[in-house]
Structure formats: C-alpha cells, structure tokens
Amino acid sequence: MKKVIMTLGLACMSYAHVHASEGLVRLNDTELSEINGAALMNLTYTDPANAHASMKAENIGFYKMGLDAVMELNANIKRIQLGCGGVNGAGGCDIDLENVSLSGLSNTSDGRVGSSAQLTNPFVEFAVKNPGSAATREIVGFRLSADKVVGLLTIGTENTSTPNGINSLSGFMKVQSDNSQKINGLASTAATRYNLFGSSQYGNLAVTGRLQALGLGGAAEVSFKTTAGGFNIPEILHNPFTTAAIAVNGKRQTSTTLTTQVKVPDIILGDDSSGFSESGTVAYDPVTGNPTGINSLGGKVTAEVTSCKWFACAIAGKGSQFKNVYMSGKITGITADLTLEQSLGLIHNLPISSAMSLSLQKQAVKWAGTDAADTAQRGWWLSAKDPVEIGDVIPQDLIVIDQLFPQIATAVSQYLDKNPAKTNDLGGLLGIGALTANVGTLNLSSTPLKLNVKNLTLNGQSFAPNCSGGMRFC
Known part of the structure; x- marks a missing residue:
C-alpha cells in the first residue's frame, strides 16, 4: 500500500523552536529528532492490486482522507431520505428513516441529553475506477465512515405494535443477543381458543386412529375418528429458544x-379421575423458570x-x-x-460499537474493513462491521399457536394408525359410564410443526428519547 501523510501545524514548527527570550532558534537534526508530533489529517491510497479481489478485477483503487481524532456527536434528525426513485x-x-437520534450509550432521557456518541478516526473515502489513467478514471463511489462508532442509535418515537422509524433500509448489519453470535429469546404462547379435537378456523382437527380392546389385539379392534371435545393447551410462559445471529443485508x-x-x-394426559384440568396446567423449573411439562x-x-374387526363389531359396530x-x-x-417475519419498523434500539459507514456507489463496491459478507450495492448503503447486540428477544404479547392444531391432529393420527391405543374398560365399551383409553407415549419428534408469526413487539426495543x-422527539 502506498501511503502519503500530510502533517499540519508541525510543518511550520519543524524548522524552528520558539524560546521566550531568544526568539526563533535553528535546530539541528539531532535536536529535531527529539521532538515528537502526530498528524491531525492523513491521506492514503490503496491501488487495485492491494484491494479486495473483486475490486482488483474491476481495477478500482481507493483514496482516503481521515482525521486522527475522536469526535463527539449528539444529534436528532427528523428524517433521512436517500436514493428515492432515480436509477433504482x-x-x-x-434509506428512509424517521426520528433518528444518536447519543451516548445511556438509555435515560437525562443521560442521553448529557452524553455524546464517540466517532474514532472519522474519514471520507473515494472509490476510483482506472486510477492510473487520466483519460478514463472516474469516481464510482464515496463513503463517510469512522474506524469505530460507540453510542446509542434509536429510530422512531415509540416501541409499540405500530411500525415506526425504519421505513426502508439498504445496507448490512448483523444482529445478535450478546457476544455469543446467536439470538436468544423467550417465547410465551397464549392458551388455545379451540379444543384440540374440535372445530377450528385453521382446518380439520379430527384425530383418527385405531383402538384395541381387552387385550385381544387385532381381534378386537376398531378404527375411529373424533368429532368433538378434546383438551386445550394452556398458556405457556418463558419457553427458551436459540438461533444463529441474523444479518440484514440487501x-x-x-x-x-x-x-x-x-x-x-x-x-401428560390424565383420565377423568386424575384431577387434571381440561385446559391444562404447566409445571416450571424452580431454578430457571422455564416450562418442563403440561398436565x-x-x-x-x-x-x-369408522370400522371394526371381529369381536369388536359385537360391542361397537361401524x-x-x-x-x-x-x-x-x-x-x-x-x-x-x-418463522418470525419482523418489520424493521419494530426495531428501534441499536447500541453501536463498531466501524460504520454511509456510502453511495455507482456499482457494487467492496469497501476495505467491512464484514466479509458486506458488499455495498448500487445506490445508498448503510453498513456496520460488528454485530449489534440487542439482548434477548422477548415478545411483549403472547404468541397465538392455534395454527398448530391441524398439524398436531395429523401427527397424532399418523401415530395412532401405527400404534393403536389400548383399553380394558369393558363398561365404557358397553356404554356404561365413560370410556377410558391409554394412548401410550406419542413421540412426535419426527414430525416438527410449522409456526409462522409476524411483527411482534419486543420488550428490549423500548428506549428513552434524546x-x-x-x-x-426534539
């Protein structure tokens, strides 16, 4: 890399030394070597041969002008709109952001107003195509950046179920809970509104299967389908989950x-004498507070x-x-x-500790020092190199899981078709009182269910105004 350094201030002082009584005094090389200084501003050039492979192929070099300083900034911006219409x-x-605030990391109003974000070594950089040719060189991109930005970036006015703040975003940003490079969360689900075997707006909930009676196996077997009733799944709190960090990139x-x-x-299913409630009760681990089972x-x-075999037909025909x-x-x-599809308008609270940049480019540009997966696309691009840590993902409201019912009914039916339930309740078979049946242990691990959720309000996204x-907002 070829580097050119411009020194301001010291250029004037390197020749002479100011002495209160003698005025200007000439310094020899030895005396001059004992004086230390630093450049406030520096210029660097990276030629295509030393740039990212994709930039080398495009013959793009980079000119960078930066300040060797730490700048402080506290700012409120009503709206940022960049790249509207045009070639895109x-x-x-x-980029379309409303009510943007940048402050120190404090998340109280007094703390934010009295603090500032720190920008270490801010710089402006230009991407130049064909830099060695005076006839064909052109600027294909520029970016405003800093080696590190530390502060609290908030977008929007409030953390509610109505999206606000981020209307659209072009750029790259990883989001994780902590330094584990994962998203950790706690999902709490609402009590079901429909009996498992009853009717539902989500589809057919009937369970089918086989029942064998009195220990006679297939000689006393019926096939059945449920037509009503069943059990409800109760409210379940603090069910933990973990997934890889997500990247907003596009x-x-x-x-x-x-x-x-x-x-x-x-x-765990009990019979009519077990004392379990039809709606269900949840057992929780006394240490972690996580759910361990449902009674x-x-x-x-x-x-x-729906059909019968041999002796069963004499008791319970079709x-x-x-x-x-x-x-x-x-x-x-x-x-x-x-699968959670989350509006970016529900993301408001972003503690930043990363190199960041805002760039505009005519074509895709791989800027130096960015994440390996981050290539700025044509137009405006906002980039953060290091992950943003937003804490645990905890929805404020209970997640409705009624859409799981048809899937559970199908999975239970498939299991009971291969593994018939058992009963020795002769009185129940003859219609004298209730009929009790043991379904055994239904292991549904081979048939995972699908739960699609959209736009959850998250506890960790509340923030104090600046x-x-x-x-x-002010």
Whole structure:
C-alpha cells in the first residue's frame, strides 16, 4: 500500500523552536529528532492490486482522507431520505428513516441529553475506477465512515405494535443477543381458543386412529375418528429458544426473518379421575423458570367408530358413538419450526460499537474493513462491521399457536394408525359410564410443526428519547 501523510501545524514548527527570550532558534537534526508530533489529517491510497479481489478485477483503487481524532456527536434528525426513485426505480427510497437520534450509550432521557456518541478516526473515502489513467478514471463511489462508532442509535418515537422509524433500509448489519453470535429469546404462547379435537378456523382437527380392546389385539379392534371435545393447551410462559445471529443485508428492505426451533413441553394426559384440568396446567423449573411439562385432562372426547374387526363389531359396530372418552398417556417430542417475519419498523434500539459507514456507489463496491459478507450495492448503503447486540428477544404479547392444531391432529393420527391405543374398560365399551383409553407415549419428534408469526413487539426495543422535558422527539 502506498501511503502519503500530510502533517499540519508541525510543518511550520519543524524548522524552528520558539524560546521566550531568544526568539526563533535553528535546530539541528539531532535536536529535531527529539521532538515528537502526530498528524491531525492523513491521506492514503490503496491501488487495485492491494484491494479486495473483486475490486482488483474491476481495477478500482481507493483514496482516503481521515482525521486522527475522536469526535463527539449528539444529534436528532427528523428524517433521512436517500436514493428515492432515480436509477433504482420508483416505489421508495434506498434509506428512509424517521426520528433518528444518536447519543451516548445511556438509555435515560437525562443521560442521553448529557452524553455524546464517540466517532474514532472519522474519514471520507473515494472509490476510483482506472486510477492510473487520466483519460478514463472516474469516481464510482464515496463513503463517510469512522474506524469505530460507540453510542446509542434509536429510530422512531415509540416501541409499540405500530411500525415506526425504519421505513426502508439498504445496507448490512448483523444482529445478535450478546457476544455469543446467536439470538436468544423467550417465547410465551397464549392458551388455545379451540379444543384440540374440535372445530377450528385453521382446518380439520379430527384425530383418527385405531383402538384395541381387552387385550385381544387385532381381534378386537376398531378404527375411529373424533368429532368433538378434546383438551386445550394452556398458556405457556418463558419457553427458551436459540438461533444463529441474523444479518440484514440487501436493498430497500422493510423486514427481516428469524427462523428457529421451539420445543414444546411434554403433554401428560390424565383420565377423568386424575384431577387434571381440561385446559391444562404447566409445571416450571424452580431454578430457571422455564416450562418442563403440561398436565391436562385427556378428554372429554366424542368419537365415532369408522370400522371394526371381529369381536369388536359385537360391542361397537361401524357408526357407534362414544360420547365420553377420556385418554391417558403422554405426548412428547413436540417441536415447532418458528418463522418470525419482523418489520424493521419494530426495531428501534441499536447500541453501536463498531466501524460504520454511509456510502453511495455507482456499482457494487467492496469497501476495505467491512464484514466479509458486506458488499455495498448500487445506490445508498448503510453498513456496520460488528454485530449489534440487542439482548434477548422477548415478545411483549403472547404468541397465538392455534395454527398448530391441524398439524398436531395429523401427527397424532399418523401415530395412532401405527400404534393403536389400548383399553380394558369393558363398561365404557358397553356404554356404561365413560370410556377410558391409554394412548401410550406419542413421540412426535419426527414430525416438527410449522409456526409462522409476524411483527411482534419486543420488550428490549423500548428506549428513552434524546430530549428534555418529556418530549418524544426534539
């Protein structure tokens, strides 16, 4: 790398030494060598041969002018709109942010107003194509940057269920919970509004399967389908999940997607004398506070016989109805592949400790010092090299999981078709009282469920305004 350094101030002082009584005194080389100084401003040039491989191929070099200093900045900007229309087309802006505040890391109003973000070694840089040719050289990009920015960046006015702040974003930014390079979170789910085997707006909830009676195996077997009843899944709090850090990387983005797998605690089914509630109760680990299991009454279910074999036909022929069926057993291995599509307008609180830059380029440019996956695209581009740590992802509201019901019904049906339930309840088979049946242990680990969720309000995204006097933005 070829480096040119311009020294301001010292250039005037290197020849002479000011002495109060003697005036200007000439210094020899030895005396001059004992004087230390530093450049306030420096200029560097990186030729294409020493740039990123993609820039070498494009014959792009870089001219950089920077300050060897730490600057402090506290700022409120009502709106930033860059790259609206133009070569990138109508329908939005490359960057559209409202109510932007940059301050020190304090997240109290008084603390923010009285503090400033620190920008270490700010600089401006130009990307020049064909730098060695006076006839064909052209500037294809420039960026405003700093080696490190430390401060709190907030966007928007409030953390509510209504998106505000980030309308669109072009750029690169990794988001993680802490320095583990992962997203950690706690998902709490709402109690179900429909019985598992009842009707639902999400589809068919009927469970089918086989039931063998009195220890006779296939000689006394019926096939059945449920027509009503069942059990509800109760409210489940603080179910932990972990996934890899996410990267916002692209043009004019309005949302980002998080995917992870959430384990649902085992559901233990009791019969009508167990004392378990039909809606269910949840057991929690006394140390971690995480859920460990769900106790629920396995009924009341209404079932209809769809076919019968041998001795079973004498007791419960096709079309027979059982109005009071209670089940015992366990449903284990329940997992849900969670896909969260999150509006960027619900992301507000971004503690920054990273090299950052805002750039404009005519073509894709790989700027030096950026993340390996970060190539600035045509137009305006906002970039952060190091991950932004937003803490644990904890939705403020309960997640509705009713969409899982048809999937659970299908998975249970497939299991009971291969592994029939058992009953020795002759009175129940004859219609004398309730019918109890043991479904055994239903392991559903081979059939993960799909849970799609959009736009959750997150606890960790609340922030104090960078204003005095109780104003949300100033």
